[in-house]
Every structure is written in C-alpha cells, then in structure tokens.
Amino acid sequence: MRVIVTSHGSTGDIYPVIALAVALRNAGHDTVFATLPVYREEIERAGVAFYPLCADSHEITIQAWMGRLQKLHSPISQLREVFMCALPLLPDLIQRTDGVLKGADLLVSSYLFPMNKGLADRHGVPFATLSFAHQAVPSPDYPPENIISPRWLPSGMRRVWNAFLWRAANRIVDRVINRAVRRPLRDAGLPLVRNFFSAPAERVIVAVSEKLMRPRAAIESRFRFTGYCRWQAPEDARLEEELTMFSGGEKMPVLTFGSMVYPDADAWMRRLAAAWPRGRKLVVQRGWAGFEAPAGRDEIKVVGSVSHDQLFRHASAVIHHGGAGTTASALHAGVPQLVAPHIGDQFFFGREVERLGCGFRIAKKCWPEKLAAALARLDASPEFAASALRARATLASENGPTQAVEELERFVAETKAGRAAACVS
Structure with missing residues (x-):
C-alpha cells in the first residue's frame, strides 16, 4: 500500500517517524515522508522518499520557535504558540498535503496536527496518528496530566469525575487549536478539530514501551501501545x-x-x-x-x-x-x-x-x-x-517499528472490510 507519514518540529518529532517509515518500507509499502525541507537530508539518507510541505524559500527557524515556547510556562500557552508559529505555513502545508494524498492508502500524522484528519477524510484515506508520549491517552481511571482527582471519592464517582475532566480538557484544547487555525481550515474547506484527546484518529499509535509505560487502566481500543520507534543518526x-x-x-x-x-x-x-x-x-x-x-x-x-x-x-x-x-x-x-x-x-x-x-x-x-x-x-x-x-x-524484548507496522496494516484491513460491509448493507 502507499503510505504517507508526516510530522513537524524538532528531531524528537522527526526521528520516530523516520523509524516508522523505514519499517513500512522494509515491509514492502510505498512510503513517503512529507515534512519541512530542513529534514530532507536525514530522511533521504534513511532511504525514505521525501515530499516537501513548503517551499525551500520559506525562512523557517525551528530553534527560534523553541526559544519562544520555553518562555511560556502554561501548557495551554505553549500549545497555542505552536499553532501560532505554524500559522503562516498552514495554507502551504494543507495544500501540499492535499496533493500528496492522491492515491494514498493511509495517512499517519503526528498527533499534534489533528487537522490532517479532515484531509484524509476528503480523500477517503484511513487516518492514524503517532503519539510520542502517553500522558495524553485518556482514561476514566486517572485525570488529565497535572489535574487532581480527589482520592476521597468512591471509585465509581472518581471515574465519573475523571471522565468529565477529560471531556473538559478536550473542549479547552480544541478551542485553543481552532482559534489559531480556524481561518486556514475554513479557507481549505476543512472541519475544525474535535476531541483532541479522546478521538484524534480512528487508530492512535502510542510509540512508547508498552511494558514500561502503559498505564494499568481502562483505555479505549483505538490507542495501541507498540514500543519505541527509534532512529539514530550514523555513528562518527x-x-x-x-x-x-x-x-x-x-x-x-x-x-x-x-x-x-x-x-x-x-x-x-x-x-x-x-x-x-x-x-x-x-x-x-x-x-x-x-x-x-x-x-x-x-x-x-x-x-x-x-x-x-x-x-x-x-x-x-x-x-x-x-x-x-x-x-x-x-x-x-x-x-x-x-x-x-x-x-x-x-x-x-x-x-x-x-x-x-x-x-x-x-x-x-x-x-x-x-x-x-x-x-x-x-x-x-x-x-x-x-x-x-x-x-x-x-x-x-520490544520491537516498536515492527509492532507499529503490524497495527497499521491491521487498521487499514479493518477499515476496508468495514467499508465493504457498509456498501453491501
């Protein structure tokens, strides 16, 4: 199948996706990494096809973005700054992602860019996200990060309270993102972001160690822990x-x-x-x-x-x-x-x-x-x-890239089977 993977940010946002792209390629899939031109050399050196999501002439200083983020203390302010920094590039990113999706069988995107779901839906392409951290995986058994869940409540009431907190967190984060990107999404005919935490995609690959990191809690089946996807630069x-x-x-x-x-x-x-x-x-x-x-x-x-x-x-x-x-x-x-x-x-x-x-x-x-x-x-x-x-x-004992590829292959097969059944009915 033809797979498009995409991510933006520092090398911590890029290297895990390179590892996934290499594993997809080794499994026989036609894989393209669509991202910013600054990472072209790293991606092509790994033997993965590269597709630029903006022109080389764009003056992108990711270090400057990171410097601005470090001056902010609130996670919500930091999230807002991420999208405000990306705002000048979003029309180009959307247009070029739209173009590369033609004929694709799967889009895998960094969880920080859930608006890509609208593009995948436009082309009828199954959409999955890749998460590099697990504190954003919701569960009624624990509250969102940095929010207190009263331990004195009975367990049933505490689960209800935690579920309410996750719904509130969804609304807050959705509002922050949509305020920043509403205009480019509207101009591109794309829907606003909905349910950033609870339903960012039909399948979410959580690329951390399942044995070390997976919480002992009830988690929706769309979230699949696979183990780390790690890529290393050549040794010197x-x-x-x-x-x-x-x-x-x-x-x-x-x-x-x-x-x-x-x-x-x-x-x-x-x-x-x-x-x-x-x-x-x-x-x-x-x-x-x-x-x-x-x-x-x-x-x-x-x-x-x-x-x-x-x-x-x-x-x-x-x-x-x-x-x-x-x-x-x-x-x-x-x-x-x-x-x-x-x-x-x-x-x-x-x-x-x-x-x-x-x-x-x-x-x-x-x-x-x-x-x-x-x-x-x-x-x-x-x-x-x-x-x-x-x-x-x-x-x-874990092999994150291989496990992630298997999860994605299952996801695409299940999606196709579901669509075929819907057509028959």
Whole structure:
C-alpha cells in the first residue's frame, strides 16, 4: 500500500517517524515522508522518499520557535504558540498535503496536527496518528496530566469525575487549536478539530514501551501501545576515537539538552565551570543551546551532533531535559538519569524516570551548581543503576517499528472490510 507519514518540529518529532517509515518500507509499502525541507537530508539518507510541505524559500527557524515556547510556562500557552508559529505555513502545508494524498492508502500524522484528519477524510484515506508520549491517552481511571482527582471519592464517582475532566480538557484544547487555525481550515474547506484527546484518529499509535509505560487502566481500543520507534543518526568513527581517548576507557557523565535553546549559553557554561569538580570528566553535547567548552577546563569536553546510542555507550549517567526521544535513548542505554525538565511533557517524563527508579529530577534553573551533588547521589545508590539495567532488558524484548507496522496494516484491513460491509448493507 502507499503510505504517507508526516510530522513537524524538532528531531524528537522527526526521528520516530523516520523509524516508522523505514519499517513500512522494509515491509514492502510505498512510503513517503512529507515534512519541512530542513529534514530532507536525514530522511533521504534513511532511504525514505521525501515530499516537501513548503517551499525551500520559506525562512523557517525551528530553534527560534523553541526559544519562544520555553518562555511560556502554561501548557495551554505553549500549545497555542505552536499553532501560532505554524500559522503562516498552514495554507502551504494543507495544500501540499492535499496533493500528496492522491492515491494514498493511509495517512499517519503526528498527533499534534489533528487537522490532517479532515484531509484524509476528503480523500477517503484511513487516518492514524503517532503519539510520542502517553500522558495524553485518556482514561476514566486517572485525570488529565497535572489535574487532581480527589482520592476521597468512591471509585465509581472518581471515574465519573475523571471522565468529565477529560471531556473538559478536550473542549479547552480544541478551542485553543481552532482559534489559531480556524481561518486556514475554513479557507481549505476543512472541519475544525474535535476531541483532541479522546478521538484524534480512528487508530492512535502510542510509540512508547508498552511494558514500561502503559498505564494499568481502562483505555479505549483505538490507542495501541507498540514500543519505541527509534532512529539514530550514523555513528562518527572520528568522534568515537576522541571520546575513547578522552575517557581513558572509563564511563563518564554525559549531558545533553537536545533542542532546548539557551540565548545565554556561555553564562550557563561559566556557571558549570565554576561549580564542576576539578579533574572530573564530563561530556556536554552542544545541541541547539550552542554550548561551548569553558576556557581552562580540559576535563569538560563539548561534542556536536552525534547518535545518542554512540554517545551514551560512554556514559556512566545521562543528564538530559526529559524529551521523549532522549528519555527513550537513555532507557535503552541502561544507565541512570538526571532529568532537568525545561518545557511541556518533559516534566511528565522526568516523573516517569523517577517512577521507574532509573533516576530523579533536578531543577533547570540551578543545574550547573547542583549537577555534581546530584551525580554523587546517583553513585551512592546502586538501585538507580540496577533499575536502569532492568529497563534496558525490558526494552530489548520490544520491537516498536515492527509492532507499529503490524497495527497499521491491521487498521487499514479493518477499515476496508468495514467499508465493504457498509456498501453491501
């Protein structure tokens, strides 16, 4: 079948979809990844067909978007900002997605762009979404993230209350999205977004570990946990030599904040240099923050873009921001973690790391000063390392991309069978 996959954002929104696209291609499906031109090289290097959803002439600075998001504290404000940032591109995105859908058998979209359902329905194409986090999966057995469900209520009443909270969350998020995108959707003849949480698509692939992450709760059957869909950039042989020489064969802490933006990165590194113990080695990934090695601190090595799997093989612990993809990589590495959440669902993943016993959170505002003491706490408690190894062993038994492809194939077959039965009746 011909499958169109699409996602936008940072690499954490792109790499899982590359993994899914590669698995679909390997299963014999004609697969096209439709997204922004900035990711063309990564996608084509993976052997997946690329389709641009806007012209190369568009000045898209995703780093600037992320910087604006980090200044907002409310998840609702952050969600509004996502769509306001995308608003100038939406007419082009809609028009080009409409074009690439001709002759398609399935559209798989990032859950953040539920308006693509209207385009899929226009072409009669089954529509599925891909979710990189599981806190957005609704259930009457727990409330939406960061909302309290009174434990003193009887269980039946608490389930009713939780269901009400999810309906309210649907209405609030739908309103936020629709206020931002109402005009381009109307101009394209598309319906407004409805039921962002409870019914974003007929099938939702939740691309996290089912064994580690799936809640023990009643969840609607449209949500299918498949395991992580992970894609890694090619490994760098020269960097491997550098890291091996730098480490002397010993494991060392690795810090990476991925797509987080630091307008004053040099000031943060000066704070780190002032607090970090002399002679103790630390690897810092430059990332979107643009961190540079502090002068006179040879024990702090800064590296550029590199596969997480390659980098984390050298790690005694991983210090990160709690992004979905980075958390997955740290769990697969089987090492303890320190999570300094910056924005959005990173706070949720920080709590998940704590729940799994693989590490704990530290505050973003003071991580340079607190880092050494937090690592000492990790080292002093072997339970963190043991839990991390158990998590890695669990993940080794899962194959997220293959499971996701099987779920999507079943979904398309069920949809076709349902439509055929409806025609006969």
